[in-house]
Structure formats: C-alpha cells, structure tokens
Amino acid sequence: MTSDATHWAGLRERGLGWGLNFSAYAYRLLGRTGCLIVLSPIILYFFLSGSEQRRASQSYLARVLPMSVVHRRASFLDSYRHFIAFAGSALDSFAAWSGRLSPEILTIADDTGLKDARGQARGALFIVSHLGNADVSRALLDDATRKRLTILVHTKHAVRFNEMLEQYNPEVAVNTVQVTDIGPETTINLQERIDCGEWVVIAGDRTPLENTERVISAPFLGETASFAQGPYILASVLKCPVYLLFCFRAKHGYELHVEKFSDRITLPRQSRDQASQTYAARYANRLEHHVIKHPFQWYNFFDFWA
Amino acid sequence: MTDLETEIKILIVDSLMLEDIKPEEIASEEPLFVEGLGLDSIDALELGVAIRKKFGIKIESVNDDIKTHFRSVQSLAKFIESKKKAEA
Numbered sequence: 001m002t003s004d005a006t007h008w009a010g011l012r013e014r015g016l017g018w019g020l021n022f023s024a025y026a027y028r029l030l031g032r033t034g035c036l037i038v039l040s041p042i043i044l045y046f047f048l049s050g051s052e053q054r055r056a057s058q059s060y061l062a063r064v065l066p067m068s069v070v071h072r073r074a075s076f077l078d079s080y081r082h083f084i085a086f087a088g089s090a091l092d093s094f095a096a097w098s099g100r101l102s103p104e105i106l107t108i109a110d111d112t113g114l115k116d117a118r119g120q121a122r123g124a125l126f127i128v129s130h131l132g133n134a135d136v137s138r139a140l141l142d143d144a145t146r147k148r149l150t151i152l153v154h155t156k157h158a159v160r161f162n163e164m165l166e167q168y169n170p171e172v173a174v175n176t177v178q179v180t181d182i183g184p185e186t187t188i189n190l191q192e193r194i195d196c197g198e199w200v201v202i203a204g205d206r207t208p209l210e211n212t213e214r215v216i217s218a219p220f221l222g223e224t225a226s227f228a229q230g231p232y233i234l235a236s237v238l239k240c241p242v243y244l245l246f247c248f249r250a251k252h253g254y255e256l257h258v259e260k261f262s263d264r265i266t267l268p269r270q271s272r273d274q275a276s277q278t279y280a281a282r283y284a285n286r287l288e289h290h291v292i293k294h295p296f297q298w299y300n301f302f303d304f305w306a
Numbered sequence: 307m308t309d310l311e312t313e314i315k316i317l318i319v320d321s322l323m324l325e326d327i328k329p330e331e332i333a334s335e336e337p338l339f340v341e342g343l344g345l346d347s348i349d350a351l352e353l354g355v356a357i358r359k360k361f362g363i364k365i366e367s368v369n370d371d372i373k374t375h376f377r378s379v380q381s382l383a384k385f386i387e388s389k390k391k392a393e394a
Contacts, residue, residue, distance in 0.1 A: 184354025184372060191355050237351045269322075272348060 017168050023091065024098035035091055036084060047083045053301040057082045060298060063221045068295040078296075085296040089133045089249065096139035097165055097172050105253030106140040113258030117243055123148070123194035124241045127204040127231050127261065127283065130299040131291055134201075137247040137256050139172040150175040150193050151201045154209060180208075182230055187237055194240050201245070202231050204283050205300060216277050218284040221291070225305050227284060232276040235265040244286055248294050259286070310383045313360075318379070321356035322349050334380040342378075350376055357382070363389040 026035050036043075047054060061074035061082060095101050108114060117124050128134040138146060151174055153159060159178050166173035175198075179186050190200050207215045207228050214229040235242045242261040247254050261283070267275045291298055315329035318338070322345065336342040339350065353376070357363070363386060375385035 182351065184351055184376075187351045188355055188358045191358070233348055233351070237348065237355060267348065269346075269349070272346070 017164075020094060020098040020168055023094040024100045027091070027095045027098075027100050032088065032091065032095075036088055039087055039091075040084075043083050043087045044080075047080050050301075054079055054083075056301050056303050060300075060304060061295070063223070064291060064295045064298070067221065068292040070295060082296050082298075085249075086299055086301070089136075089297070089299060092133060092249070092254075093135045093139075096136045097169060099169055099171065101136070101140060103140045103142070106137060106247075107250070107253065107255050109255045109257045110259075113243055113260055114256075116260055117199070117241070117258065120241060121197075122240055123196065123198040123200065124243055125194075125231065125235045125238060126199055126201045126243050126245045126258075128201055128245050129203060129205040129287060131205070131287060132246050132248040132294060132297045133254065133299075134245060134247050136254050137245070138174055140254065143171075145199075146172075146174055148197065148199045149201055150177055150190070150198050152177055152179050152203075154178070154180065154206075179230075182234055187234070190234070191238055194238050200234075200238070202234065204228060204231050204244075205287065216273070216280045218277065218281040220284040220304070221288055223305050225284070227280045229276050229280070231283075232265055232267065232279045235262070236267045239264060244283070246290055248290070248297055257290070261286075308383060310386065311379050314357075314379050314382050314386070317356055317360055318343075318353065321352055332379060334383075335378055337378055338376065357386065361386050361390070363393065 023035070026038070030038060057079045058074065058076075061078050065072060065074045065078065092101065117126075138149060138151075151162075153162075153176050156178060159176050162173065162176045177186065177189065193200060204227065207226050208230060214233070215226050216229045217224045218227050219225075220227075231242075241263050242265055244257075244259050244261050246257040248257070249255075262279070265279060311334050312329065315332045318324065318332065319327060319329045327343075332343060338353075339345045345353075354372075375381055
C-alpha cells in the first residue's frame with residue numbers, strides 16, 4: 001500500500017516536471033496563440049464532453065453578457081470562447097510557474113491598495129477569486145512580496161501540488177496552509193503569520209465543501225448566490241486589514257488590482273450573520289464590478305446560483 | 307477557585323467583550339459554549355488566540371481534545387496548567 005502510494009506520487013511528480021518542461025518549450029516555440037491553436041482540439045473535446053461545465057458556462061454568460069462591456073445576448077459560441085479563455089489562463093499559469101513569463105508583463109492598475117498593504121505594520125488578509133488569474137500574479141510578484149504570502153487551500157492535493165511545484169521551481173513557491181475548517185489551531189497559526197507581517201490569501205467565491213453552515217447568500221449578477229462566510233470570520237478574529245486582489249489578462253500581459261476592503265472587520269455577537277452578510281454583499285458587489293468588465297475571465301465552471 | 311481560573315474568567319470577558327457579564331459571575335464548572343454562557347464557534351477562535359497570547363502556550367495539533375479543554379473555565383485551567391508544565 002505504502003509503496004504503491006509512493007510510486008504513484010513519484011509518477012505524479014515526474015509528470016508535473018515533464019508537463020511544465022513541455023509547456024515551457026511549447027510556449028517558447030509557438031507563443032501563447034500558437035499553443036492555443038495546437039490545443040484547440042482538446043479544448044473542443046472538453047467543451048463537447050463536459051456538458052455540466054458547458055451548461056454552467058452558458059447560464060453564466062446568459063446572465064453576464066447583456067450587463068457586461070460586451071453588451072449583447074450570449075450565443076453558443078461564446079461558451080466555447082469561455083473555455084478557450086480558461087485554457088489560455090491555465091497555460092499562463094504553467095508558463096508563469098516554469099519561469100517563462102517575464103515579470104514585466106504584470107502591470108499594477110492602481111498602486112494605492114498595494115502601497116497601503118505594504119505600509120501596514122502587521123500583515124493583512126487578501127481575498128482572491130476565480131475571476132482572472134491570481135496564480136499568475138504570485139509568480140510575477142517580486143521575491144520579497146512572494147515570501148510574505150501564505151495561501152489557504154481546501155485540499156491536500158493543493159498542498160502537494162505546491163510542494164511539487166517548489167521542487168521544480170523554488171522561485172515560484174509560496175507557503176500553503178490546508179484548511180478544511182477554521183479552528184483555533186489554524187487561526188493561531190495564521191495570527192502568528194499576520195503578526196510577522198505576512199499576507200494570508202483566501203478565496204472568497206468558493207463555498208466550503210464540508211462545513212455548509214458557513215455559507216451566506218448575497219446578490220450577484222441579478223440573483224442570489226452563495227458565498228463563503230469564512231473570510232469574514234477569519235478577518236474578524238485576526239483583526240487585520242482586508243484587501244481584495246484581482247489579476248486580469250489584458251491586451252499585453254496581466255493587470256493587478258489590489259483594493260482595500262476594510263481596515264478591520266467586526267462581527268458583533270448579537271448580529272454576526274447580518275454583519276457577515278453585509279461584507280459578503282460588498283464583496284459580491286466588487287466581484288460584479290470587475291466581472292462585467294472581464295466576462296470571459298470567470299473561471300467557476302459550476303452552477304454558481306444553485 | 308484558583309487564581310488561574312480568575313485570570314481565565316477575566317480573559318473571557320475582556321477578549322470576547324462580554325458587556326453584560328462580570329468575570330465573577332461565571333461559574334468555573336459552567337459550560338462555556340452553546341448552553342451555559344452561550345458562546346459560539348467564533349468566540350472559541352477568539353478565546354483560543356487570546357489564551358495563546360496571554361499564557362504563551364502552543365496549541366499545535368488538530369485534535370478533538372480542544373473541545374474538551376474549552377468546555378469550561380475549570381477544564382481550560384487544567385489544560386493551561388498541564389501545557390505549562392509540559393513546556394517548562
């Protein structure tokens with residue numbers, strides 16, 4: 001059993017190294033568009049066979065496109081374009097991790113948020129989302145900033161993936177902490193990191209798999225959707241400032257948006273649910289502000305309004 | 307009642323900002339969560355962090371003991387004492 005597991009893990013590791021080497025090579029040889037053209041049969045296969053993801057994409061696009069900068073009704077082909085955008089984003093992550101993307105392609109849209117966070121005596125909490133590609137930004141940020149990051153992930157797989165990545169390219173490694181539930185131990189660990197000036201990163205647009213109690217609803221793109229309560233609980237206990245981080249693909253490269261969300265989140269005992277609801281609604285509002293500008297960069301391929 | 311229990315009661319009232327209750331009104335054996343004092347899971351997080359800071363003890367591993375230790379002021383006092391001895 002053990003040897004099987006080790007063997008399997010070993011294979012995975014080699015697989016990742018090989019995959020990263022190969023995509024780095026393809027990226028250099030063909031460029032981003034060239035890679036996407038080569039990959040297009042595979043993307044088409046996923047588009048045609050992944051009916052659940054396709055339906056999620058279609059219902060999302062039907063909502064967002066009329067409200068967005070595109071300002072029209074969604075067609076069947078838009079969904080394919082959505083899949084291509086996702087493949088492109090995954091490609092960029094691979095290229096960034098393998099060290100193929102130059103840090104210069106990252107531009108900072110407005111540096112007030114980032115400056116503000118850097119000026120804090122202690123650390124901060126950063127809420128990211130699956131809108132745009134926050135992973136790319138972590139690979140493109142300067143060393144000092146990257147070393148400050150601790151990313152909260154939901155699964156052991158994500159932790160393992162990061163370890164493999166670190167072996168392949170130590171320069172893009174960040175700390176990860178696995179959280180299934182936010183308990184006292186995790187909180188104390190994160191508190192220590194915040195006290196040392198670290199930046200703790202958590203996703204705000206995925207609800208926890210296990211703890212279904214910690215879910216709150218907020219209006220998003222015209223209808224109520226579920227959001228995680230975790231980020232706001234964590235922020236209130238850590239007593240640190242909160243920022244939102246988005247990283248969008250622009251014409252040439254990526255654009256980083258860091259905005260201050262709150263100096264300090266408090267959830268008074270008598271009104272914890274209402275208070276966290278207010279924060280979630282504000283978050284959903286910012287998410288909406290950005291998603292209508294970048295409708296094809298939304299990488300949640302499940303029924304978000306379920 | 308030990309001095310440590312008094313300290314814990316003060317810490318509970320201060321760190322959780324319990325406005326309508328005084329430290330001496332908390333009974334040492336009274337359950338802190340749900341029934342009794344009626345604290346919730348967010349309070350548990352706050353309290354864990356506060357205890358960590360005040361007594362300098364480490365609560366490292368993820369285990370179910372935590373719930374037993376946090377049950378009442380008395381069990382917290384026992385927990386902190388045993389931790390302090392172990393680290394001394």
